Amino acid sequence: MNPIIQNILVFTALALAIGFIVRKFIWKPKSKTTKACGTDGNCGCH
DSSP: OOHHHHHHHHHHHHHHHHHHHIIIIISOOOOOSOOOSSSSSOOSOO
8 A cells, every 4th residue: 555545544543533532521512401301391201
């Protein structure tokens, strides 16, 4: 395999892995404060 293509694939995989780690563990998205589905807290799942 061409070394240039191999390097591109390796660095792409590394960037995707680092992006996943950052998104999963470091960057915390805002979560909803309430866990109820409806206004009365009954989402009908029980």
